[in-house]
Amino acid sequence: MKSLQVRLYVGLGAALTLLMLSLWWLSTTGVNQIGEQMMLSRMEHDGEALLASLQKDESGEWSLKAAHVGHIYQRVFSGHYYLIEVEGQQLRSRSLWDYSLNILTPLQYHQSGPDNQDLLLWYADFQLNEQSVKIWVAEDITALQNSLNYFSQLFAFACLLMLGGILLLQRWVVKRSFLSLQPVINELEALSEGDLSSLSTEVPQEVKPLVEEVNRLLHLLAQRLQRSRNAMGNLAHSLKHPLNLLVQLAEQKAAGSHLKQELSQHTQQIQQLMERELKRARLAGSGLPGQHFEVGDELPTLVELLKRIYQKKALEIHYEIDCCCEYTADRNDMLELLGNLLDNACKWAQQQVVCKISCQQGMVMTIEDDGEGCDSALLSRLTERGVRIDESVQGSGLGLAIVNDIIELYQGEINFQQSALGGLQVTVLLP
Amino acid sequence: MGRLSQLITVVVVVLISAQSVADDDQSRALQLRQLGEILPLEEILAISRQQIDGHILEVELEQEKGRVIYEIEILDHKGRVWELKFDAANGDILKREQE
Structure with missing residues (x-):
């Protein structure tokens, strides 16, 4: 069995690492997405402005109204570029200079640009005077990438720091929790030395x-x-x-x-x-002390055993049990209790023994026989150790004393009455 | 420079001026580069960075005595503006001065 402390560390460590990793991944991609989305929406505005300033002169040449094109598209390698394709004619931003963009047709994509730039491209296809106009707008995202990388590193560092901090905190909490078990360990030692009960x-x-x-x-x-x-x-x-x-x-x-x-x-x-x-x-x-006494399982076996012992008398032993009667008590104790009571009844009975057991509140056992019964004066003395009512029946007089011991152990009650069958009726109440 | 390439330069210049995009200097730069008449601007910039490191403010392509010249304005990290001139065909530095 591994140490609980180690298991707690490993479990929490793994969970936290997973959490931090997903947090880091989510925030980094999230920030990246937001940044690119903002750039794309600006590029879309620029692309639409370019479309609006597109004109065709008398000779059939397409050009842009210069005033409408931002200065940033004029400076060479400024990081802002456009490219327009219309009627087989290409209009390139001055900023592109002698660099050829690799024009593809997804709505947005990345490629490397001039002067070690990283470009994000926006593309759209428009219809102008029944002509197809394709516009690409590109922007250098090196600065965004750099700040994103910086953010990502910072976030990773913060995650690591938090991870370490939380693990340290957990270590401390676990140590403290296990310290609170120390008194139990001490008490167990004292117990084994007999200083405690x-x-x-x-x-x-x-x-x-x-x-x-x-x-x-x-x-x-x-x-x-x-x-x-x-x-x-x-x-x-x-x-x-x-x-x-x-x-x-x-x-x-x-x-x-x-x-x-x-x-x-x-x-x-x-x-x-x-x-x-x-x-x-x-x-x-x-064996181990049994925790449950299942009357339905045990009583028939016990009755069979008694029938065999008192074979000569040809006794009729009736029993009634509530369904699913199960009582929480030591099995041996209950067997000894029932066994002794039934044995007594069989000993005295002429022909008939009746046993009723119910488990509504605790357990109630009633055992009757059709023997001679006994005087009311003697009834109270029945359970005294060694008292024997009739010396003629073989026995040591211990049966009822043992019964009494067990009933005391379970804080129960025992009553003796005259039975309707003629003999003795014993009622045991166990809470 | 061989006679053939001189001829091509002349042809190209004529071609460019013949088109209405003659004032469109980026198209001229692209055509010259595609013909192998001039070095790519990126290479010229790499050479210029060895001289002065900074932001590119302006690039112009000029025709001077039969040669194609790159005139580049650079803002260095101290905030000074430099003007450099290169032979666009081989990247030789022709002029370097602070403005």
Whole structure:
């Protein structure tokens, strides 16, 4: 990746050079055109005056009334010339002397003249007494060319000066702009050294999204760290009970083969818990955090998975989703939330589980089952860590605690009610 | 100058005077130049510039003792007017004086 500064210099430099060149070209040709146009209009006046003073005497010779011809056409090589062709006769201005003009018939053209002059020629064809009269008027444009060249050089010099000035100014502006990025660089250094927890958003507009994204990622990282700590706590908590039992059992010396059986049962339980936490850790660590959770894509897969797990119960799992329901949240979090809630419902359900999800304002999930439900007194205790309502169904009691953690993370709400189906109805609101 | 060219000069002068444009000295200059009797004015001017550099005020073609003479008035850069005379046939300077 090339340096931004270099790119700015090259881009602006090229654009300005192009601009200056076209400006120079336009003004030079413009001035040239105006100058020549003025000369041509004067030459046209002179040509018409010559036509007016043209006369034919008795002998059939054509001549000009001397008084009508300007003195400038009399002085040799004065830079003003005319040539008239009528009835095969040529009338040349005295100024032409012994020089032969190269007469062509475009209305205006250039040619070199006597005494190193540059001539601009004007030509016209008139009808006089049924005779064709061709008149050429020429004027030396050396002086015009010289002043035009001088102007062109001056303008080119001014353009170069402006170009240089603007590039210098731009250099200064770019340097200053990049200086305003220095605080961000300093803050990033401080951040990596741990002196800061987030970046200041008092930065140029162009880098603000970048800084905000860094801050968001930092925040996410902090939350993840918190959650993994919670997970560790959860693990420790769920290990405590079976371990205590193990310790107690180990203290009972009397028991024999029965003890061994119990010990192996509890150690198996510990193993299962460990594996589950390890799996979760693997899940959380895999890939980048997803930004969008597409309910329509994810829910059917999840339902299929649950149906397979609870194959023995032959459950009916209904789900309703608003069309195009998409929620901006971490995909893993949402899968864990939904998965835990549905898993609970399946665990308790007799035959039926109903899941409704809508995304009008944030996301609303409603999950119901037709199980036994639960007392209103117990409803409020449901999400406490490690609380188990029924010891008879296998589980560690962590499901709802995890659900609660995720809902807190997204500043959502969870409500438990008696379902019309007979079991528990869980409603989750995520803003 | 050979006898033949002298003859041609005479013929030309006669021809020019025969035409009604005899007073038209630019036509005479052109004809003489086309016949190779005189040098082009540009060459005469180039020689005169070696003597005196300046603007050409007036050029006249004169006939003097059978020779064609260019009489040129030049305004130099100091504002002085000079009169120079050249042999139109070979560009020899004949006279140079400040007026």
